[in-house]
Amino acid sequence: MRKKQDLRVTAECAFLLAMAIVFSFIIIWRMPMGGEITFVSMLPIMLAGFRNGPKAGLLTAFIYSLFQLAFAFVSGNVFVYCTTAFTFIICVVFDYLVPFTGLGIACVFKNINKDSARFKNAGIYFGVSCGIMLRFICHYITGVVIWGQWAGEEGPYIYSLLYNGTYLLPELLLTLLVCVILFKPQRTRKLLLNE
Numbered sequence: 001m002r003k004k005q006d007l008r009v010t011a012e013c014a015f016l017l018a019m020a021i022v023f024s025f026i027i028i029w030r031m032p033m034g035g036e037i038t039f040v041s042m043l044p045i046m047l048a049g050f051r052n053g054p055k056a057g058l059l060t061a062f063i064y065s066l067f068q069l070a071f072a073f074v075s076g077n078v079f080v081y082c083t084t085a086f087t088f089i090i091c092v093v094f095d096y097l098v099p100f101t102g103l104g105i106a107c108v109f110k111n112i113n114k115d116s117a118r119f120k121n122a123g124i125y126f127g128v129s130c131g132i133m134l135r136f137i138c139h140y141i142t143g144v145v146i147w148g149q150w151a152g153e154e155g156p157y158i159y160s161l162l163y164n165g166t167y168l169l170p171e172l173l174l175t176l177l178v179c180v181i182l183f184k185p186q187r188t189r190k191l192l193l194n195e
Contacts, residue, residue, distance in 0.1 A: 009052045013060040016051075019044040020064055028174075033147060034078060034095075035139065035167045040175045042103050046131055049107030050124065051194040061104030062097075069096040087146050094145075099138035106131035110193070121183045124193075128179055132172045139164045 023041035030036040045064050049057020069092065072078045078095070082088040109130060112123030140160045147163070148156025183189045 009056050012051060013048045013056050016044040016048040017060050017064055017067075021067055024068075029167065029170070031163065031167050033150075033163075035164065037167050037170050037174070040171075040178045042132065042135075042171070043128070043175050043178060045100075045103045046106040046128055047192065049104050050110050050127070051192070054104065054107055057107045058101060058104035062101045064103070065097050065100030068100050072096065081146060090145050091142055094138040094142045099135035102134035102138070103131040105134065121179070121189070124179060124183055125176060128175055129172065132168060132175065136164055136168045139168070 020041050020043075023039050023044065026039035026041070028037040028039060045061050046057070048060040072095075079088065079091065082091050106124075106127035109123045109127035112126060113119040114123060116122070143160025143164055144156045148159055151159035154162070182192060189195070
């Protein structure tokens with residue numbers, strides 16, 4: 001029975017990972033130096049955790065971060081700006097590994113207000129917001145440390161805040177909108193969250 005359960009979780013997570021990768025190529029808006037608004041590409045990763053718990057969610061998110069990192073290497077347009085080993089490590093860790101793996105923490109908040117008739121999805125919305133906010137914080141750090149050299153008069157702190165907020169805030173709002181549509185009906189919520 002345990003092997004059957006593990007196989008189901010693995011298959012679900014692989015399917016959701018594939019969905020996230022496909023959705024990451026549906027780009028609504030691309031920023032000039034990296035970052036884009038996609039069609040809710042982070043939601044399937046968070047859904048893996050919502051359905052199967054933190055362990056499966058974090059593992060799926062980590063694999064997704066490796067995909068994002070590999071794609072950045074293949075496209076070749078990011079790491080040319082990392083002129084030292086320090087900036088390269090900062091870029092790998094805070095632009096790829098931590099922010100995309102961090103999406104897996106969204107599931108930790110799933111059961112907040114779950115029994116409330118009016119606010120039963122509050123934990124999902126909060127978890128999605130936390131996952132994307134963690135991604136924003138990580139990109140903000142690299143924006144200050146690496147990309148801030150192009151900041152101009154506003155300085156690296158404001159530049160990074162505005163640049164990363166320009167694409168991650170709309171991505172957050174779009175993801176939350178899709179979550180409201182998907183999780184509001186009780187039947188859909190039960191199906192998507194494996195309840």
